Amino acid sequence: MEKVRIQDDLYTYVNGEKLEQLVIPNDKPATGGFNILADEVEKIMINEFKEMSEKEAYPNDYLKNACTLFKVIKNAEKKELDGVKPALKNLENVKNLKDLNELNNAYKDLMLNRLPLPFKVSVDTDMKNTKQHCVAIQGPSVILPDASYYKEEMAPQKEMVLGIWTNVAKQILTKTNLTEEEQAKYLEDTLAFDAILGSLVKTSEEWSEYVDAYNPMKVTKVASLMKTIKFKKILKDLFGFVPEVIIVSEPRFFKNFVNVLNEETFELYKHWAYVTGFINSCSLLTEELRELGSLYFRTIAGIPANTPLEKFAYQLASNMYSEPVGLYYGEKYFGEEAKKDITEIVYQIIDTYKVRIQKNEILEDATKEKAILKLSKIGVKMGYPDKVEEIYDQLVFNEEDSLYDIYNTLEKVIMLDSLSKLTKETNPGHWQMPGHMVNACYDPFVNDITFPAAILQPPFYSLKQTRSENLGGIGAVIGHEISHAFDSNGAKCDENGNINNWWTKEDQKRFKTKIKAMIKQFDGIELPWGKVNGKFIVSENMADNGGMAVTLEIMSNTPNASYEEYFTNWAKVWCLKAKPEYLQLLLNLDVHGPSILRANMPPRNFPEWYETFKVKKTDKMYIAPGKRVVIW
Secondary structure: OOOOOOOOOHHHHHHHHHHHHOOOOOOOOEEOHHHHHHHHHHHHHHHHHHHHHHHOOOOOHHHHHHHHHHHHHHOHHHHHHHOOHHHHHHHHHHHOOOOHHHHHHHHHHHHHOOOOOOOEEEEEEOOOOOOEEEEEEEOOOOOOOOHHHHOHHHHHHHHHHHHHHHHHHHHHHOOOOOOHHHHHHHHHHHHHHHHHHHOOOOOHHHHHOHHHHOOEEEHHHHHHHOOOOOHHHHHHHHHOOOOOEEEEOOHHHHHOHHHHOOOOOHHHHHHHHHHHHHHHHHHHOOHHHHHHHHHHHHHHHOOOOOOOHHHHHHHHHHHHOHHHHHHHHHHHHOOHHHHHHHHHHHHHHHHHHHHHHHHOOOOOHHHHHHHHHHHHOOEEEEEOOOOOOHHHHOOOOOOOOOHHHHHHHHHHHHHHHHHHHHHOEOOOOOOOOOOOOOOOEEEOOOOEEEEEHHHOOOOOOOOOOOHHHHHHHHHHHHHHHHHHHHOOOHHHEOOOOOEOOOOOHHHHHHHHHHHHHHHHHHOOOEEOOEEOOOOOOHHHHHHHHHHHHHHHHHHOOOOOOOHHHHHHHHHHHOOOEEOHHHHHHHHHHOOOOOHHHHHHOHHHHOHHHHHHHOOOOOOOOOOOHHHOOOOO
């Protein structure tokens, strides 16, 4: 390929050759950056699982259970013998419902048996008092990848994707004991019920404003909205009492609930629950059904082949026992020296952030003090936790059972544990991500950051990389996660993670101006696979911007700092080769911007970019000073 100039396209300049060499695995929609690391960790841990199983030598009972589940999932012959009977037996519970009153009585059992319900009840952290839990309700998932597909302007795409789903569903339903006539009727009703849901549930863009999901409502008010069912009875069955306040995550859905579920739509619901319930179970049944069950997503994401059985077995088992698996990986593959070094980098970034807040032009002095207090209280979780949570002691099963029943048994334990937390205090020590996951996060309701061991390796981080490379890699990502404390959502939460307006009106006005500028910088950019929605991805773009700002400040005080190394490693981190279908899908589903923009947009806002590479007005990676955005 023709070599591009770094001043015109940092991303392609740095990653071009590698992108040409990379081959997307047949069972994946993408490779590069995060994906390569995740694949490598997966290979390591599959070998660990196999070795433990062969030697029957396990470091603890958790890993023994994980490896036993791994073995059960790999046993295609046993799954063939069990066939579809376990799923069909379970689905009889919804199929046999005679009326809404029976649904009221069966709700808890249906939920614990993982059968699709007309609304979801969960126990979450109370966003206004993060030391306690609350009951939250939301609508079901839709058939299409996102509710935005049901909008009028998405009609052509909707018809195409819905056509793919329908063709796959037809093939899957032939494996049930329904007659041909029943299959056609069930499918027709499923699509009719899904159309009702699609017009009412939230889109990914709406969910991205997650603070807006906090809508406390008296239980009597919620019950009056949901008058076609006995909501209070359902709550009493789930919790043993009726909570006074319910958090309504999707007000539009529940204001229209009587149109979703009533005597006329009850049969539509039952058939929808049966069809989607069976399809959702495919991966736990025969290999033929696991193949068919993945076909819909693989088609719309451009993935030619299904995940190989051994890999799928590891993914399912390691996900079920995620914390013990992550702790094992972290202890074995991540050293104390690296943990000490990376922790020092974190606190250097937090301290530098405080300095930048002090100089910030958005906030007034009193607000700055509160922002600095929030930074002082950020919890830091690096690598892996010290111990495994108690829930994993309960995750036991009979390996002679069918995989379907084993999975349901384990999920039931997890659901009952979650329901029991309603009257208990929250656990700020809980890790949102296990040690073997290549990712990182900020939890706004705990005010902490989590960096699993698996992401703390090249190109993100290494003791062998220079400090400039580490700052451009993991340093900027750490700064990114800390910046979520002050993005368009995080800024609404205080140092304890509570939703709390700690800003003045003038602060908010200046902040909103910056948000609009950040939206404008990305909005409407045309890429070969679609147009960018600047509002949808604004929080992540603000975080990228903040991560770069704080690490460039550290670079200015770092001896022998190399800005070339910094910007080069920044671009390396976002290297991604993906199928066009998948890239198009991400535009509608992912709150993060496309990788090429994550690499190329933030540098343009900072003078160090222009000085380092002598970027001029005639270069493509130039933005006029008046249009550059720096928030934190």
